[in-house]
Structure formats: structure tokens, C-alpha cells
Amino acid sequence: MEYGKPCTRCLLEQAGRQDTAKLIEEKIAIMPPKMRADEPLYKSRLDICLSCDDLVGGVCMKCGCYVQLRAAAKQSHCPSSKRQW
Numbered sequence: 431m432e433y434g435k436p437c438t439r440c441l442l443e444q445a446g447r448q449d450t451a452k453l454i455e456e457k458i459a460i461m462p463p464k465m466r467a468d469e470p471l472y473k474s475r476l477d478i479c480l481s482c483d484d485l486v487g488g489v490c491m492k493c494g495c496y497v498q499l500r501a502a503a504k505q506s507h508c509p510s511s512k513r514q515w
């Protein structure tokens with residue numbers, strides 16, 4: 431089995447994890463609208479994650495969450511001590 435270099439600063443799709451990305455997308459889609467971050471907030475959070483050293487293959491190394499799912503929850507926040515979003 432061949433192991434490649436982990437994909438840093440990328441989301442699930444860029445890490446080649448389309449199946450997981452689809453599952454996350456489905457989970458976000460069934461999230462009650464009042465609990466979901468609106469699109470501009472969601473995108474701004476992911477932009478911050480995409481420039482963060484703690485993002486590896488779509489997963490936050492600070493908490494182990496898929497950042498796309500974490501960023502989609504309105505009340506959520508970045509788990510870093512710097513609280514980047």
C-alpha cells in the first residue's frame with residue numbers, strides 16, 4: 431500500500447475524499463436552517479481554515495472535526511486558542 435503526503439490546507443474534495451465530502455454535504459443539508467451558518471459566514475470560516483497550519487485533509491488537528499461540518503454550524507467556533515473564527 432502506498433501512502434502519499436497528507437494534503438495540508440485543503441478541504442475534503444481536494445484531499446481526494448469525495449465520499450466523505452458527500453456525507454458531510456448531506457449532514458449539512460439536513461441541519462435545521464436556524465442552526466446553520468449562512469453562506470457568507472460559512473465561506474469566510476473555511477477561507478480562514480484554508481490558510482491554517484492545523485488543517486490537514488479537511489480535518490482540524492485541534493479538535494479532529496471535519497471543518498466543513500464545524501463551520502456549517504452557526505454557533506460553532508474555531509477550537510484554537512487563537513479562536514480564528
Ligand code: SF4
Pocket residue numbers: 478479480482483484485489490491492493497507508509510514515
Ligand atoms: S484551528 Fe481553527 S482555523 Fe485552524 S483548521 Fe481548526 S477550525 Fe480551522
